[in-house]
Amino acid sequence: MKTLYLMLLFHASVQLQCDKKQINANVGGGITLVCSYDTKSFRYSKKYWCRGASRSTCEIVMDSDGLAKRQRFNIIDAGRRGLFVQITGLRLDDAGVYWVGIDKIYADIMTSVQLVVTEVPVSKPKLQPLSSLVDRPTCWGLPVTVRCTCTQGTSVHYSWYQHTLHQDILLQSTSDLRLHCSKMEKDSHYYCKASNDISSQKSDILSVQVLMPADSSCIYVINIQDLPVYDCVDRLSTSAATTLALTTCQATEKIQQSESRNQSLRINQTHQDVALIREWTGPPLWYMLLRWGSFAFLLTIVCSVNTYTRRKATCAKRRRRPPNIAPVILMS
Incomplete structure (x- = not known):
């Protein structure tokens, strides 16, 4: 069988x-x-x-x-x-x-x-910006997206971490990291981790140097290994000059506002002083009484002198007049 x-x-x-x-x-x-x-x-x-x-x-x-x-x-x-x-x-x-x-x-x-x-073990992931750094978009505050990819590996999962002195912080579980001014306040370091069920690998460190923090139009530089680093010297000098000009204009405006405010205060003070002078600098009552009393005394003297002069003149006229003689009638 x-x-x-x-x-x-x-x-x-x-x-x-x-x-x-x-x-x-x-x-x-x-x-x-x-x-x-x-x-x-x-x-x-x-x-x-x-x-x-x-x-x-x-x-x-x-x-x-x-x-x-x-x-x-x-x-x-x-x-x-x-x-x-x-x-x-x-x-x-x-x-x-x-x-x-x-x-x-x-x-x-x-x-x-x-x-x-x-499954195929993952290879060391590489970092590649999706937009060209030659145009230096970071110098003008534009966002930059960095993609994490592996040349080998099956069922690969990607995660982005922020590297700090104390611990690494998980930022997101995607292959793309978007960098922008609103997310960065100081220099930072990032890396990507690629993993599957049988292996995992970390990428090189991505360094971000913030030259001028701002919500928009900031200035920062990205440093990725095997990629050239583009500085922002001209942009930084332009921004410094602009900042200086803005600071000067703001200081001048503040000085002008301060001078205008002081001038207004002086004008108001002058008006108040004039009002006080008008209210409180009039002649006192005794002065007014003395003044009008003197005027009445002088007027009385003038009137008395005038009256005396008239009477004296009248008497003189009477003395010069001849006496009245009664006519004699001769009787014949």
């Missing part, structure tokens, strides 16, 4: 052979299995690909008739050129035992294949 079973297996292996018994592949990749079979006997028989530990209990994933077919699986019967089994977009749960089978009365012809799916 054992001999008969071995003979059947040998006969089946002659009728159906595949180029691999075990396939090692990575997550996200694909495989192509090439099998040859007896085209004279089974050219028009149904071929299938099933999954399971046992040939009697495996589940058919796809077949050459197209009755059982899945999106990532495909089987192509090319006749004399062979039977091709393809799987794309491999996942970890795709690993297991598979069977290539040919439909045959009483007993199908089958051969097993072991599929091993593993």
Whole structure:
């Protein structure tokens, strides 16, 4: 009986052979299995690909008739050129035992294949600005986005951290880091971490030097390894001159405002002094009485002198007048 079973297996292996018994592949990749079979006997028989530990209990994933077919699986019967089994977009749960089978009365012809799916370790991530630093956008306060990428690795997850003396702070779990004035108040250091289920790697340090902090139109410099550093000397001098001019204008304006305020105070004080003078500097009552009394005395003297002069003149006239002599009438 054992001999008969071995003979059947040998006969089946002659009728159906595949180029691999075990396939090692990575997550996200694909495989192509090439099998040859007896085209004279089974050219028009149904071929299938099933999954399971046992040939009697495996589940058919796809077949050459197209009755059982899945999106990532495909089987192509090319006749004399062979039977091709393809799987794309491999996942970890795709690993297991598979069977290539040919439909045959009483007993199908089958051969097993072991599929091993593993993840690819991540490589050291690299940092690349999405906008050119040659134009020095950081010198004019424009935002800059830095992307973290790996040349190798499957199912890679990216995270950005801020490096400090005490601890590293997780900023975000994305591949892109956006730098802008509103997020930076002082010099900072960042790095990206790439990881999957089997490995993790850190990028080089990204240094940001803040030359002039501001909510907008700030000045900062980005330093990434293997990339040139662009300074902001002309922008910094222009900003310094602008700041000095603004400071001078503000100081002049303050001085003018102060002088205007002082002048207003002096004018108001002068008005108040004039009002006080008008209110309190009038002649006192005794002076007014003395003044009017003197005037009345002088007027009385003048009137008396005038009266005396008139009387004296009248008396003088009377003395110069001759006496009245009564006329003598002569009687004849």
